[in-house]
Amino acid sequence: MNTDDEPERTFSAMPPAHGRGFASSWWGQAWLRALEETALDGQQLKRGRLLAREGRVGAVSVRPGRVTAVVQDRDGTAYRGDVLLQRLSAREWDRFLDMASERSGHIAALLDREMPTHLVEDAAAAGVHLLPGIGDLEPECGCEAWDHCPHTGALCYQVARLLDQDPFVLLLLRGRSERQLLDELQVRSAARVVRAPRDEGASGASGPPSGIRADEAFAARDILPPLPALPPLPQAPGSPPSLETETGPMADVDPGALELLAADSAVRAFAMLADALADGHALRPPASDLTPDQDAVRLVSATRPDTRTLARVAAASGRQRADLDAAVSAWRFGGAAALAVYDEEWAPGPHELARARAALAGAWEDGDAPRLRPSHNRWTVVGAGTQLRYGRDGRWWPYRKERGRWVPAGPAGEDPAGVLAGVSTAAGGDA
Incomplete structure (x- = not known):
């Protein structure tokens, strides 16, 4: 039992493995190769393979530096078997994490439960050996054998099956849990992002950034913290700062106009944000x-x-x-x-004109219709100083006459009678 605060994972006993190999991945096979090249007695390993194949290995406990299970002989006698693997030192972990954080493809592979050869090769180039070699799998067993016995052999074959499913088992044996690894990789990745602009500025480098591959960036999503929730929409657009200072403006700078443009930018940004947060935004076509x-x-x-x-x-x-x-x-x-x-004053075509006339004819009860004088897309109410304008979209817009000029008098509508009724009749004659 693990009495320390070290990470530990326990895997339930696996079913018998009749008619199949113990490792299909290259890293699982590398684990078995280290076992078979270390053991001095091949017959002991052969018996161990048989025990593992018959499902006689109990639950497997994995923690830094040690893997443990109870293995039953064919006569029912149970022995605790342990296999020890040297942990990586703190300095080796630093080198491995620095190397892995530089290429998110390494992280992506691990998250996909794979251990590509280039990850192991890059780690080895950094002086970190992940996979065990000859003599690295050290046995301890209750049967008191001094070399690999059937019990530790069976345990190693079962671990190969676990490694096939999850290479993080090997990294836990080397000293770090999956969560610890991902947390430390996240810290290093964030530090690299912060450090990169400063390094570029110091070097005076110019030109486009080198960037990373799209698949690597996408794969890194699982180790990054979730994005914060979107802030709520402000109550109103922000106010720009005042440009009235003791220092006078340059000759070609108009502070009032500049403040106006700043205020307009805030209004437009507010409107764009409100539209983006509104329901159905993705279904609406972009504005022209x-x-x-x-x-x-x-x-x-x-x-x-x-x-x-x-x-x-x-x-x-x-x-x-x-x-x-x-x-x-x-x-x-x-x-x-x-x-x-x-x-715009435009001439409706035959179909548009017929539609407009039909709308006007059906808008009022008999005898209630005002006298209208048409001119292109405009129908002026005779003697009332009001006007209906027909839009290209089939809607009606109300106008009234003020100081000899036709001015908009309200929003559009489908019903010309309703639109006209909303206009406050102004004094004055028709156009």
């Missing part, structure tokens, strides 16, 4: 890129700039101030689609 004119209108709508900056945006967009104000109102009611309806 805005034209410079659309983006200028969006910018004013989102940031509400001061008069001076607003005049600059209007001049840059080619709109008069009143035109820009109306365009911003349209944007607030429906984004780019509403702005297109405000800017």
Whole structure:
């Protein structure tokens, strides 16, 4: 029984292995080769193979430096057998962990319960011998044999079966459990990530980073800590810092405009994050890129700039101030689609016109329909100062006349009567 705080794994007794070999992996076969080249009496090993094949090896306990099991002779006599394997020193473990952390492919192989030859070869090149060699498997048995007896031989054959399933058994024998190994590899991998930029800066190296193979990066996922939970969406976009300082700006820098752009960046980032966290985000197509004119209108709508900056945006967009104000109102009611309806007068085709007329004819009860005067995609209510505009998407947009200009009056809808009813009738005649 292990009375120390050392890691230990216990494997249940395995069933008989009739008609099959004890090791199919190359590392399991290397274990058996070390046994067979160490034992002085081949007949003892032959008897041990028979005991193992008949399932006479009990539960196997593995801990650093020692593997133990109770083995029954064919006459029913039970003996405790132990096989000892030298642990790796702390310095050897450091070399092995440094080597393994440099190539996540090594880690991936172990996590897949494999021990590729290049891992063992790289470890040997670092002065660390993982697999046992001649004389490394030292026997101890209750039968008091001084060399490998049938009991320790049977135990070794059973361990070969365990190694086939899980090479971490060998690493535990060498002194470290699977959890200890992965934790230490994680620490070393994180330290390398932190150290790499500093080393690159010190060396003055330029050019693209060397990187690692995609399969190695993916394989390392099991030794990395889980990603933290996503932070909640903030209540509102953040406020940019004020640029009003004692130091005056350069001649070609407008602090007010710069603050406006910073505030707009915060608003856009907030909107993008809210959209990304919303249900069904992955199913929605990406938004189309805005034209410079659309983006200028969006910018004013989102940031509400001061008069001076607003005049600059209007001049840059080619709109008069009143035109820009109306365009911003349209944007607030429906984004780019509403702005297109405000800017564009188009002639519906026969099918579109028939659909629009059918919607208008069915929108009001007999005698309740207002008198409408059509012009392309616009139907003006005669004598009321209100207007319906038909969008290319089949929706209706309400407008009203203010100071001789048609301005957006509300969001779009499918029902022209409902859309028009929501407009506060303004004084003034028709267009």
